[in-house]
Amino acid sequence: xxxxxxxSVKKAVKKPPSKAIKSLQxxxxxxxxxxxxxxxxxxxxxxERIPKYFxxxxxxxxxxxxEGLAQLYSYEYKVKDKHGNILPYSIDIQPALIKQSDxxxxxxxxxKAEEIIEEVLKKIFTEQNLGVHDPRKVESWVKFSYxxxxxxxxxKGCERKYSQIKHSLEVMSKCVLTVYEDGKEIxxxxxxxxxxxxxxxxxxxxxxxxxxxxxPIFISHAVNTLQARQFNYARFLGCEEQLxxxxxxxxxxxxxxxxxMNTYHFLYSDMILYSKGILTIxxxxx
DNA sequence: CCCATCAGAGCATGCGTTAG
DNA sequence: CTAACGCATGCTCTGATGGG
Numbered sequence: 001x002x003x004x005x006x007x008s009v010k011k012a013v014k015k016p017p018s019k020a021i022k023s024l025q026x027x028x029x030x031x032x033x034x035x036x037x038x039x040x041x042x043x044x045x046x047x048e049r050i051p052k053y054f055x056x057x058x059x060x061x062x063x064x065x066x067e068g069l070a071q072l073y074s075y076e077y078k079v080k081d082k083h084g085n086i087l088p089y090s091i092d093i094q095p096a097l098i099k100q101s102d103x104x105x106x107x108x109x110x111x112k113a114e115e116i117i118e119e120v121l122k123k124i125f126t127e128q129n130l131g132v133h134d135p136r137k138v139e140s141w142v143k144f145s146y147x148x149x150x151x152x153x154x155x156k157g158c159e160r161k162y163s164q165i166k167h168s169l170e171v172m173s174k175c176v177l178t179v180y181e182d183g184k185e186i187x188x189x190x191x192x193x194x195x196x197x198x199x200x201x202x203x204x205x206x207x208x209x210x211x212x213x214x215x216p217i218f219i220s221h222a223v224n225t226l227q228a229r230q231f232n233y234a235r236f237l238g239c240e241e242q243l244x245x246x247x248x249x250x251x252x253x254x255x256x257x258x259x260x261m262n263t264y265h266f267l268y269s270d271m272i273l274y275s276k277g278i279l280t281i282x283x284x285x286x
Numbered sequence: 287c288c289c290a291t292c293a294g295a296g297c298a299t300g301c302g303t304t305a306g
Numbered sequence: 307c308t309a310a311c312g313c314a315t316g317c318t319c320t321g322a323t324g325g326g
Contacts, residue, residue, distance in 0.1 A: 162317055
């Protein structure tokens with residue numbers, strides 16, 4: 001772990017608003033209609049359809065050089081807009097370089113472990129007094145501790161160790177995603193921005209200290225404009241395979257007037273087209 | 287076989303209850 | 307009244323396990 005003095009962090013990193021901001025948008029975002037509110041959360045399609053968690057551990061190993069470094073991973077995918085036009089998108093994932101015990105950096109791409117942590121953080125964000133949303137600056141912050149994440153994962157049946165949670169958070173804040181729409185750059189940033197962590201020493205000095213991180217603009221924008229859909233997040237976390245989770249998320253965002261009489265169908269060819277990363281990389285390769 | 291994941295021990299702190 | 311204790315929480319570390 002790099003030891004950064006608190007003061008230097010303050011200079012380099014944006015800080016959340018010092019006072020809680022009363023925001024109607026945030027209140028609406030964190031309200032759910034469900035029997036058991038612990039089971040539901042929100043999903044944001046604009047952010048969700050950017051494929052970022054499709055590499056597995058083995059694939060990462062192959063991408064790394066002998067020194068443990070890795071190049072940008074570029075990947076093209078398609079998105080259908082409101083009018084049914086298919087737009088070409090592409091994404092460059094710059095891996096996070098994380099210092100190992102030998103002092104050298106090793107490259108890590110976001111994987112399914114990070115996907116689950118992201119969902120948990122979004123859930124924690126909707127808990128009053130842990131989420132901070134500034135509608136004017138379009139910024140959303142979440143406050144959390146390792147144990148909150150761990151407890152939540154344990155409750156949902158996918159327990160992780162502190163070291164793994166720590167590693168995942170580091171990967172999420174240090175990787176850089178560049179998204180292109182039709183060749184034009186539309187987003188550069190990490191999954192968790194301006195992440196301010198609490199290490200052991202800080203924790204011992206103040207046991208109330210919480211980690212703080214900012215969500216990508218897509219999430220903040222969705223909170224502002226209420227472009228989010230409620231979904232059964234407990235079921236989502238229960239899905240083991242990436243492909244299962246992808247199909248589930250797709251159903252959530254597409255199956256708008258859901259009831260028992262209404263059907264929603266999609267073709268295998270569509271899956272190949274839109275989920276290229278997941279299908280070709282983890283399923284079709286021997 | 288390797289590596290991610292898991293299980294559990296250990297250590298620090300705070301808070302509420304109870305025995306002396 | 308207060309020291310002692312149980313209990314909950316937060317975090318780290320190491321060795322075991324099992325799937326690809």
